[in-house]
Amino acid sequence: MTTSGRTPDYQRLTYLFMCTDPVHVGTGGYRLGRVDNSIVRDPGTNVPKIPGSSLHGAARAYAASVLNRPSCAGQGNPKRNDTRQNGQSGHCGVCPVCYTFGYSKNTDDQSAYSGTVNVFDAEILLFPVHSLEGPVWITTKSRLERLSGAEMASLSQPEHEESVIPLFETTENILTLGWLVLAIQPQNPEEAVGQLPGTLPEQIANHIVLVHENLFSNIVNSNLEIRTSVAINPERGAAEDGALFTYEAIPRTTILAADVVIDDYHQLHSPDNGTAACINPQEVLEGGLRLISWLGVGGMGTRGFGRMEMLEQPEPEHYRQEETDD
Numbered sequence: 001m002t003t004s005g006r007t008p009d010y011q012r013l014t015y016l017f018m019c020t021d022p023v024h025v026g027t028g029g030y031r032l033g034r035v036d037n038s039i040v041r042d043p044g045t046n047v048p049k050i051p052g053s054s055l056h057g058a059a060r061a062y063a064a065s066v067l068n069r070p071s072c073a074g075q076g077n078p079k080r081n082d083t084r085q086n087g088q089s090g091h092c093g094v095c096p097v098c099y100t101f102g103y104s105k106n107t108d109d110q111s112a113y114s115g116t117v118n119v120f121d122a123e124i125l126l127f128p129v130h131s132l133e134g135p136v137w138i139t140t141k142s143r144l145e146r147l148s149g150a151e152m153a154s155l156s157q158p159e160h161e162e163s164v165i166p167l168f169e170t171t172e173n174i175l176t177l178g179w180l181v182l183a184i185q186p187q188n189p190e191e192a193v194g195q196l197p198g199t200l201p202e203q204i205a206n207h208i209v210l211v212h213e214n215l216f217s218n219i220v221n222s223n224l225e226i227r228t229s230v231a232i233n234p235e236r237g238a239a240e241d242g243a244l245f246t247y248e249a250i251p252r253t254t255i256l257a258a259d260v261v262i263d264d265y266h267q268l269h270s271p272d273n274g275t276a277a278c279i280n281p282q283e284v285l286e287g288g289l290r291l292i293s294w295l296g297v298g299g300m301g302t303r304g305f306g307r308m309e310m311l312e313q314p315e316p317e318h319y320r321q322e323e324t325d326d
């Protein structure tokens with residue numbers, strides 16, 4: 001796939017995920033007025049997202065587990081005094097996990113390296129909402145184009161905030177989305193539907209509704225999964241008094257996309273200690289990302305939260321400095 005001895009070859013991959021559980025990546029704090037444990041949102045749009053750092057952390061932990069490098073999971077960088085028998089602690093610095101995700105070693109020559117993969121935030125592209133016609137997945141034109149990886153010149157936008165464009169046949173002229181009643185704007189969406197990724201489940205692909213850009217964040221935020229739970233006192237094994245708390249999550253069947261850029265500038269990892277002859281960071285990353293469908297990402301994992309399925313293995317897009325066309 002890559003040849004050695006070349007100038008830098010950046011690869012960009014877009015991974016599509018479907019939540020198979022509600023996903024809660026918390027802000028780690030409290031927000032007044034809505035829920036006790038809120039999730040991370042994009043500051044500009046207020047749309048919830050999964051931070052790249054959470055995906056990177058989960059992928060690293062699972063890749064380390066699959067490759068049997070437990071000491072190379074986690075953040076490394078242990079306390080200065082916490083050294084193990086061989087005087088070394090933290091990441092090993094030479095294995096596929098460290099090469100792919102970076103390392104931070106606490107050795108005599110204190111070293112750190114940022115790794116070959118950059119994982120960016122996962123953004124919501126399709127979001128499930130209850131309607132009188134059954135579940136529909138809302139999106140916007142820009143999100144649909146990102147999902148398809150193609151421009152959709154012939155597809156209109158909803159003209160007003162009060163109008164929607166279903167990408168499926170319907171005889172109705174209104175659509176109720178939760179508590180909203182919106183007018184259906186007629187459109188022939190065949191071209192758009194034909195460009196959707198083939199790995200998208202049919203139930204979702206056949207029930208997509210285009211909403212106005214201004215409305216997307218509002219609809220998403222009013223249809224998040226909100227659960228109430230109670231904190232347990234570990235000594236008594238019973239509920240704490242007044243310990244009821246609420247938390248929000250991105251609901252099951254939400255479709256998200258995350259970009260990854262791989263800067264594999266060593267091309268072939270040079271083995272210092274014989275542990276790795278040839279490392280493909282994309283394979284290491286994907287080995288980790290795939291386990292999110294078993295082990296989840298974010299918080300509340302013990303309450304059945306966090307699993308996401310990778311929908312397809314993307315084709316890398318290459319960027320080469322010395323070339324002007326592609």
Ligand SMILES: [Zn+2]
Pocket residue numbers: 069072091092093094095096097098099
């Ligand atoms: Zn390592």
